[in-house]
Amino acid sequence: MSLGQKLAWDDSVLPFQLDASDIRGRVARLDGVLDGILEQHSYPPVVEALVAEMAVLTALIGQTIKLRWKLSLQVQTKGAVRMIATDYYGPTEEGEPARIRAYASYDADRLNDAAPFDQLGEGYFAVMINQGKDMTPYQGITPIAGGSIATCAEAYFAQSEQIPTRFELSFGVSTEADKPHWRAGGVMLQHMPKASPSVTSEGSGEDGLLTPSDVVGEGDDAENWTRANVLLDTVEELELIGPSVSPDTLLLRLFNEEMPRVYDAQPIRFGCTCSEDRVRQSLSIYSAKDIETMTTDEGRVTADCQFCGSHYDLDPKSVGFEANA
Structure with missing residues (x-):
């Protein structure tokens, strides 16, 4: 089986638990999802790599x-890559796939031959959760630091959630089946402490940020966390993204003595929520005079979705709160 073929475990996340270690985690494999995200744009490879990681x-x-x-x-x-944004929409019903979308904005003339993470400058990594209508959205942020976006995510969980978290990711372009395309895979570990550890404000990470080891606790918790991380360190790139090792087999290879228990996998699809109705709704706060300033020389109001590339072309008289009925 070549990397170019669709695999049963592609575009899914498999949750698991290590019963011997009080550690939970997930294994992810993305293929068609990345195609859906990246084919909407003509990103340089260094930007594609950052989007794949996100x-x-x-x-x-x-x-x-x-x-x-x-x-x-x-x-x-x-930095040269000013923004990367991703959205994950939980399934609308049990058994349905989740949906994911992403985009990046960048200054092409500032990109260089350095590693992808080096295209980022001073800034922040943010996590936002919207629980739905009438609920206050949650937001947590952490500075860009540590050498990868995954490390920023680990710092977020240590700083904001006090949960030791580890990511091991792999992503790259497959040239199998005469059609280059991106694949990505990864493992996430989280140690759930029995009680919140005592954490000082100064962490051991870059610029004093907390790291997973700062919040893991002591005794058996620390020993279990260290052992699971040592085992995860042995994972190979092809085990994360290749066609030969399924996620459940990977867990047995890595954590056999930790008694891994797997749950139902969550399928993921590329999906965007944009629509003409949403565009009209976003324009409904503007007066006719405001709409006039947005009107093109051709007499139209246009909008493009940054996530999926959809183009909307509207009659200016039909949008805004003074629109013709």
């Missing part, structure tokens, strides 16, 4: 949100 992180973190909830991850920086 997408697999979003899939791993998003699997825990409830039906109809929305998780958003966002990177905002002063």
Whole structure:
């Protein structure tokens, strides 16, 4: 089986628990989802790599949100890649797939030959959860630091949630089947402490940020966490994204003595929520005079979705709160 073929475990997240270690986690594999995200744009490879990393992180973190909830991850920086934004929409019904979308904005003339993370500058990594109508959205942020977006996510969980969290990710372009396309995979571990550890304000990470080891606690918790991380360190790139090792087999290879228990996998699809009705709703706060300033020389009001590339072309007289009935 080649990497170009669709696999049964592609575009899914498999939750699991290590019963011997009081650790939970997820295994993610993305293929067609990344195609859906990236084919909408002509990103340079270095930007594609950052979007792929954000997408697999979003899939791993998003699997825990409830039906109809929305998780958003966002990177905002002063670097060449100014923003990366992802949205994960929980399934609308039990058994239905979750949906994910992503986009990036960047200054092409500032990109260089350095590693993808080096295209980011000073800024922040944010996690936002929208629980639905009449609920206050949650937001947590942490500075960009640590050498990867995954490390930023680990710092977020340590700082904001006091939960030791580890990500091991792999992503790249497959050239199998004469059609280059991106694949990504990853494992997420979280140690659930029996009680909140005593944590000082100064962490051991870059710029004093907390790290997973700072919040893991002591005794058996620390020993279990260290052992699981040592085992995860042995994972190989092809085990994360290749066609030969299914997620459940991967867990047995890595954590056999930790008694892994798997749950139902969550399928994921590329999906965007934009629509003409949403565009009209967003314009409904503007007067006819405001709409006039948005009207093109051709006499139309246009809008483009940054996530999926959809183009909307509207009659200016039909939008805004003074629109013709």
